[in-house]
Amino acid sequence: MQQTLNTTLLIIGGGPGGYVAAIRAGQLGISTILVEGQALGGTCLNIGCIPSKALIHVAEQFQQTRHHSQGSALGINVSAPTLDIGKSVEWKDGIVDRLTTGVAALLKKHKVQVIHGWARVVDGKTVDIEGADTRIQCEHLLLATGSKSVNLPMLPLGGPIISSTEALAPKALPKRLIVVGGGYIGLELGIAYRKLGAEVSVVEAQERILPAYDSELTQPVLESVKQLGIKLYLKHSVEDFDAGTNTLQVRDPNGDSLNLETDQVLVAVGRKPNTQGWNLEALNLEMNGSALRIDQRCQTSMRNVWAIGDLAGEPMLAHRAMAQGEMVAELIAGQHREFNPTAIAAVCFTDPELVVVGKTSDEAKAAGLDCIVSSFPFAANGRAMTLESKSGFVRVVARRDNHLIVGWQAVGVGVSELSTAFGQSLEMGARLEDIAGTIHAHPTLGEAVQEAALRALGHALHL
Numbered sequence: 001m002q003q004t005l006n007t008t009l010l011i012i013g014g015g016p017g018g019y020v021a022a023i024r025a026g027q028l029g030i031s032t033i034l035v036e037g038q039a040l041g042g043t044c045l046n047i048g049c050i051p052s053k054a055l056i057h058v059a060e061q062f063q064q065t066r067h068h069s070q071g072s073a074l075g076i077n078v079s080a081p082t083l084d085i086g087k088s089v090e091w092k093d094g095i096v097d098r099l100t101t102g103v104a105a106l107l108k109k110h111k112v113q114v115i116h117g118w119a120r121v122v123d124g125k126t127v128d129i130e131g132a133d134t135r136i137q138c139e140h141l142l143l144a145t146g147s148k149s150v151n152l153p154m155l156p157l158g159g160p161i162i163s164s165t166e167a168l169a170p171k172a173l174p175k176r177l178i179v180v181g182g183g184y185i186g187l188e189l190g191i192a193y194r195k196l197g198a199e200v201s202v203v204e205a206q207e208r209i210l211p212a213y214d215s216e217l218t219q220p221v222l223e224s225v226k227q228l229g230i231k232l233y234l235k236h237s238v239e240d241f242d243a244g245t246n247t248l249q250v251r252d253p254n255g256d257s258l259n260l261e262t263d264q265v266l267v268a269v270g271r272k273p274n275t276q277g278w279n280l281e282a283l284n285l286e287m288n289g290s291a292l293r294i295d296q297r298c299q300t301s302m303r304n305v306w307a308i309g310d311l312a313g314e315p316m317l318a319h320r321a322m323a324q325g326e327m328v329a330e331l332i333a334g335q336h337r338e339f340n341p342t343a344i345a346a347v348c349f350t351d352p353e354l355v356v357v358g359k360t361s362d363e364a365k366a367a368g369l370d371c372i373v374s375s376f377p378f379a380a381n382g383r384a385m386t387l388e389s390k391s392g393f394v395r396v397v398a399r400r401d402n403h404l405i406v407g408w409q410a411v412g413v414g415v416s417e418l419s420t421a422f423g424q425s426l427e428m429g430a431r432l433e434d435i436a437g438t439i440h441a442h443p444t445l446g447e448a449v450q451e452a453a454l455r456a457l458g459h460a461l462h463l
Contacts, residue, residue, distance in 0.1 A: 001133075002133050002134065002135055003133065003134050003135070004134075004135045004136070004137060005033060005113075005134060005135070005136045005137070006136075006137045006138075007031045007032060007033045007113070007136060007137070007138050007139075008030050008031040008032065008138065008139050008140060008332070009021075009022075009025050009030050009031065009032045009033070009138060009139070009140045009142060009329075009332055010032075010033050010035070010127055010136050010138035010140070010141050010142070011025075011032065011033070011034045011035065011142045011144055012035050012119045012121075012127065012141070012142070012143055012144060012145055012278065013035075013036065013042065013143070013144035013145045013146055013309075013311075014034055014035075014036030014039075014040040014041065014042060014103075014114070014144075015041065015042020015043060015044055015045075015144060015146045015309065015318075015321065016041075016042060016044045016045075016309070016318040016319075016321045016322045016325070017042075017144040017146075017308040017309035017318075017321030017322060017324055017325040018034060018036070018042070018142070018144035018308075018309075018325060019034065019040060019041070019042075019103050019106075019107065019325075020321075020322040020325040020326055021142055021144065021308065021324075021325030021326065021328050021329050022034045022107055022110070022112045022325075022329075023106050023107060023110050023112070024325065024326045024329035024330065025110075025112070025329040025332065025333070026107070026109075026110025026111050026112045027110055027329075028329060028330065028332075028333040029333075030329065030332055030333060032111075032112045032113070033112070033113045033114075033115060033136055033138070034107065034112055034113070034114050034115070035114075035115045035117060035119045035127070035129060035136070036114065036115075036116060037116070037117060037118040037119070039100055040100050040103045040104055040107070040114070041096075041099060041100045041103050042146050043146055043147070043148075044318040045096060045099050045100055045103070046096055046100065047164065047165045047168055048164070048318075049318055050095060050096055050099060051092050051093075051095075051096055051168040051169075052164070052168055052185075052188055052189065052192075052349070053349060054091070054092035054095055054096075055088070055092060055168055055189075055192050056188060056191075056192045056349055058088045058091070058092070058192075058196070059191070059192035059193070059194075059195035059196045060195060060351070062081060062083055062195060062196055062197075063195040065078060065081040066080065066081055069081060073388075074388075083173075083196060083197070085170055085171075085172065085173055085196070086171070089169055089170065089171075092168070092169075093169075115129055115132065115134065115136075117129040117130060117131055117132040117134070118130045118131070118277075118278065119278050120278055120279045121141075121278060121279045121280060121282050121283060122135075122279075122282065123282060123283070124141055124283055124302050124303075124304065124305045125137060125138055125139070125141065125304075126138075127141070139304060140304045140305075140306065140332050141304065141305045141306070142306045142307075142308065142325075142328055143280070143292065143300070143305070143306065143307040143308075143311055144307070144308050144309050144311065144321065144325065145273075145274040145275070145278065145311050146273075146274050146309055146310045146311060146321075147271040147272055147273050147274050147309075147310035147311070147316055148271060148272065148274050149163045149164060149165070149267070149268075149270075149271055150269050150270045150271060150272050151163075151267065152180070152238065152267055152269060154238060154239065154240050154241065155180065155238065155241055155265060155267050157267070159243065160241075160243070160246060160262070160263060160264050160265060161241060161264075161265045161267060162264055162265070162266055162267070163266070163267055163268075164185055164189060164266070164268055167189050167193075167266050168189075173193070173196055173197060173198055174193075174198055174262075174263035174264040175198065175199060175263050176198065176199045176200075176201075176261065176262045176263045176264070177190070177193050177198045177199070177200050177201075177262065177263065177264050177265075177266060178200075178201045178202075178203060178248050178260055178262040178264070178265045178266070179193075179200065179201070179202045179203070179265075179266045179268055180203050180238055180248075180265060180266065180267050180268065180269060181202075181203075181204065181267065181268035181269040181270070182202050182203075182204030182206070182208075182209040182210065182211070182232070182234070183210065183211070183212065183268065183269075183270065184210065184212075184348040184349075184350065185268040185270075186202060186204075186266065186268035186269075187202070187209060187210065187221070187225070187348070187350050188348065188349050188350055189266060189268065190202050190225075190230060190266070191224075191225065191228065191230070191350055191351050194228050194229065194230050195228070195351075199229075200228075200229075200230045200231070201230070201231040201232075201233060201260060201262070202225075202230060202231070202232050202233065203233045203236050203238060203248070203250055203260075204232070204233070204234050204235075204236070205235065205236065205237050206234070206235070207234055207235050208222070208234060209221065209222060209225065209232065209234070210348065210350075210354070213348075213354065213356060214360055214362065214409075217354060217356070217360075217395075217409050217411050218354070218411070220352050220391040220392045220411050220412070221348075221350050221351070221352060221354060221411065223391065224350075224351050224352060224391070228351075233250060233252075233258075233260075235252070235253040236250045236251065236252055236253070236258070237250060237251045238250055239251055239257065241265060242259075245259075245261070246261060246262060246263065247259040247260060247261050247262070248260045248262055248265055271310065271316055272290055273290055273291045273292070273310055273311045273312070273313060274310070274311060275290065275291075275292070275311070283300075283302055283305060285300045285301050285302055285305070285307075286300070286301035288312075288313055289313065290313075291311065291312055291313030291314075292307040292311055292312050292313075293312075294306075294307050294308075294312045296338045296339050296340055297327070297328075297331055297337065297338060297339065298312070298324050298327065298328050298331075298339060306328045308321055308324035308325050308328060309321030309324060309325070312324075315344055315346060317344060317346065319344065319345070320344050323339070323341070324339055327339050341427070342358070342426045342427050343357045343358040343407070343422075343423060343426045343427070344357075344423075345357045345419035345420075345422060345423050347416045347419055349416060352389065352391055352392050352411055352412045352413055352415070353411070353412065353413065353414065353415045353416045354409075354410070354411045354415070355408070355409065355410045355411075355415050355416060355418060355419045355422065356407075356408075356409050357407065357408045357409075357419060357422035357423055357426060358397070358405075358406050358407030358408060358422070358426050359397055359406045359407035360397065360407055360409060361373040361397050361407075363407070364397050364406055364407065369399055369406065370399070370400045370401065371397050371398060371399055371400060371406065372396075372397075372398050372399075372400050372403075372432075372456045373395065373396070373397050373456075374395065374396055374398075374452055374453075374455045374456035375393045375394060375395035375396070375452055375455070376393060376394050376448045376451040376452040376455055376460065376463065377390075377392070377393045377448075377463075378390055378391065378392045378393060378394075378412045378413075378445070378448060379391075380451075380462050380463050381443075381445060381447060381448050381451075381462075382442070382443040382447075383443040383444050383445050383447070384412065384413065384445060384448075386443070387413050387414070389412060389413035389414075391411075391412060392410065392411040392412025392413070392415065393410065393411065393412065393448070393452075394408070394409075394410045394412075394415075394418070394448040394449050394451075394452045395408070395409045395410065395452060396408055396432070396435075396449075396452045396453055396456055397409075398431070398432050398453075398456055402431065403431040403432040403433060403456075403457075404429065404430075404431055405425055405426060405430050405431065405432060405435070405453075406426070407426075408422035408425070408426070408449075410422075410448075412445070412448075413445070414445055415445065417445075418445065418446060418449060421446065421449060422449075432453045432456050432457050433453075433457070435449060435450060435453035436450060436453040436454045436457055438450065447462075451463065
């Protein structure tokens, strides 16, 4: 006999957006049920952000050790290292387990009821849990089902053709890997696999890697990719894969066919909102392309039905979903909120790392703003030198009339950690003088932030 549960808030999806919304709702005393068909933490914790950064760290450590085995300028010499990829994956899985267990504990602490099962929407206030003989009635329905990898029809997953999910849990390393897609996912994993010892090629349909970012910003990444020995096939389109000979057939810019031999093909051509398989169509909500249309309060076209994160389209970032989830819980609790951030940082964990917050110079120009654009190279930064990483720069974009900062970009070692300072300066309405006049600790990479502002004002100290 089917049991019926009643709750104020029902959340479908336990990824970063869903679990944060549930925790905040619990803190606010809202009766909450969270339904998740797989592991808590969603793509980000289990098969995305966290495991990929763990694998990137393993790859970096292995490459550094190998570098020292060949005689290092630092005077460190070690014998040639070997890699036990099984142990590496075990270490990565340990981090994932600790984080997902922590999420479960937080949900329990805040009295959120977690139901493991697959949700099937009946209407805006009713959801059935498949296989659990349970129906849930709610006042508010929050949809947080995330996204999934885009597949290519000519490259069906299976065998040698893998997605990022399989790439993050290798049982053995391929001798040769072809990455289809030169965006951030493809490059992060391609660089990691190259550092782990695989021969890596990247096939990208656009004329350059990381096409979503400007060429000046991606140039240091391009140089690094070439230095690592990764082969690039730019302006090449994929045609087919021959499983018998393990060859990927691609077409070059002249229309000629090439056969590329490989052991594995990693398909990394982007992600799409996860709208299928849970009867979303029953709600007949307004769409925005392949994503759900939402307003500035994350409300869909149906009253008391909310959507957050990747399901609501770009930017598909975990930190955006978290902020939206927190806000929706507060709105349900009767608070007045709007999702209107000045900027959301985008970070690529390539080598070197890349950060974009706010407007680039081209975007500022397109918005009709007359801006000062100024950059400071890490080659002139003492901390970057001591980290053996002198490539890259910090760039600031500020209005010429009042010096209000509208954007930051950076490429270089560890610049992901500068994203917080960039975001705060934009949210707090900082001007060039505010950043230039703030004493930055020495020696740090952050000094390049102050120097970029000083240079924009015409008096950089170390350039």
